[in-house]
Amino acid sequence: MNIGIPKEIKKDEYRVSITPNGAAELIAQGHNVYVQSTAGEGSGFSDKEYIDVGASLLLDVAEIYEIAEIIVKVKEPIESEYHLYKKGQTLFTYLHLAADKKLTLFLLEKKIRAFSYETLLVDGKLPLLEPMSEVAGKMASLMGAVHLGKYQGGSGLLAGGVVGTQRAKVMVLGGGIAGTCAAQVAAGLGADVTIFDINLERLRYLDTVLPANVATMYSSSENIRALLPQTDIVIGTVLIPGAKAPKLITKEMLKLMKKGSVLVDVSIDQGGCFETSHPTTHTEPTFTQEGIVHYCVANMPGAYPRTSTFALTNATLPYVKVLAKYGAQKVCQELPVMRSSLNTYDGTLYNEAVGQAHGIASSNM
Structure with missing residues (x-):
C-alpha cells in the first residue's frame, strides 16, 4: 500500500501524522511511505530521519496525493487542499465533521473513504482522541x-x-x-x-x-x-x-x-x-x-507538537497498520471497531451524529 504523509498547513499547526519510527514500522510491513519534505520539522524530525528509515521524500505535495492510496494526516482537510484529493481515496485523520458541513459535503461528493480518529470507539473509550x-x-x-x-x-x-x-x-x-x-x-x-x-x-x-x-x-x-x-x-x-x-x-x-x-x-x-x-x-x-x-x-x-506527535503516533499507528494491510474495503470486516471510525465511504455518510448535525441522511454498515 502507498501511504502519503503531507505537511500540515492549518495555521499554527506543527504536528506530523507519523514519526520516523512509525514510518519504519509501516515500511517493514511492506508498505511504501511517501513524506512531504519538511513535514516533520515542526515536531523536531528532519527529512534525513525519514530517508534513513526508507521513506520516500517528495517536495511537491501534489505528488503525495497522486501516488498515495491512503492519506494519513493530523488535522482535517482545509479548503485549499480539496483539489488534491482523488476520487475514492482513503483518508485517516481528525475530521470533526459535525462542526464542518462544507467538509462533509466535499468528502461525500469526492467519494472519499474517510476514517476519523475522534470517533473510533473501543470498549466505550476513544483511544485516538x-x-x-x-x-x-x-x-x-x-x-x-x-x-x-x-x-x-x-x-x-x-x-x-x-x-x-x-x-x-x-x-x-x-x-x-x-x-x-x-x-x-x-x-x-x-x-x-x-x-x-x-x-x-x-x-x-x-x-x-x-x-x-x-x-x-x-x-x-x-x-x-x-x-x-x-x-x-x-x-x-x-x-x-x-x-x-x-x-x-x-x-x-x-x-x-x-x-x-x-x-x-x-x-x-x-x-x-x-x-x-x-x-x-x-x-x-x-x-x-x-x-x-x-x-x-x-x-x-x-x-506542543513534539509531545503531541509522539503521543498521537503511539495511539494511531496500530490502526494505520491495519488500514494499510486490509484497505478501506475490508478493514471493517477484519477489525470491526473501525466501523465507528468510518465517516464517509464512496458518497455515503456513515456517522449518524454528523448526519443529524447537518440534516444529511446516514446509513449503517
Whole structure:
C-alpha cells in the first residue's frame, strides 16, 4: 500500500501524522511511505530521519496525493487542499465533521473513504482522541491561568494566589480525559476547582482520585449558573462522540461572571460548548466578549507538537497498520471497531451524529 504523509498547513499547526519510527514500522510491513519534505520539522524530525528509515521524500505535495492510496494526516482537510484529493481515496485523520458541513459535503461528493480518529470507539473509550485530550486538558488550565493576567485582558488574579490572598476558582465542565487533566493541573497550580459531569459513577471515581482542592458537582444548568458569579476560569471539555458539543454557557450567562474571567473552550473542534465561542489560533488565541476573555484555539496540542506527535503516533499507528494491510474495503470486516471510525465511504455518510448535525441522511454498515 502507498501511504502519503503531507505537511500540515492549518495555521499554527506543527504536528506530523507519523514519526520516523512509525514510518519504519509501516515500511517493514511492506508498505511504501511517501513524506512531504519538511513535514516533520515542526515536531523536531528532519527529512534525513525519514530517508534513513526508507521513506520516500517528495517536495511537491501534489505528488503525495497522486501516488498515495491512503492519506494519513493530523488535522482535517482545509479548503485549499480539496483539489488534491482523488476520487475514492482513503483518508485517516481528525475530521470533526459535525462542526464542518462544507467538509462533509466535499468528502461525500469526492467519494472519499474517510476514517476519523475522534470517533473510533473501543470498549466505550476513544483511544485516538484521548492522547490529544490529555494535552489539551493540561494546556487548558495553564492557558486559563496565563490569560487571567492583566496584560492578557484578565482580572489580574494569580491562579494559586500567595499566602494571605485569594486563590482563583476554576470550573471544569466535563469529567472525561481532558476535564480530569484540566482539574489535575488547576489543582496543582493551587486553585480551588469544581469539576462537573452528568455521570455519577464518574464523579465518584473523580472524587477519590483527584486532590482535596477539587470538588465534584452534578452538571445542570442551575448548578453551573449558581457557581458562575464566583468563578474565575471556566474550562469546557464536554464531548459527545462525533456530534456537536452542547452549549453549556450561553451569551446571557456571561453577565453572571466577573469581568476579566476566562473561558477556555477545549470543545471548539466540535463547535464549542460556549455559545459565544468561535475558533481562534495560537497567533491570536483570545477575544473578549461581555468583558470575558475567550480562549478558543482549535488545535491546542499544536502548541506542543513534539509531545503531541509522539503521543498521537503511539495511539494511531496500530490502526494505520491495519488500514494499510486490509484497505478501506475490508478493514471493517477484519477489525470491526473501525466501523465507528468510518465517516464517509464512496458518497455515503456513515456517522449518524454528523448526519443529524447537518440534516444529511446516514446509513449503517
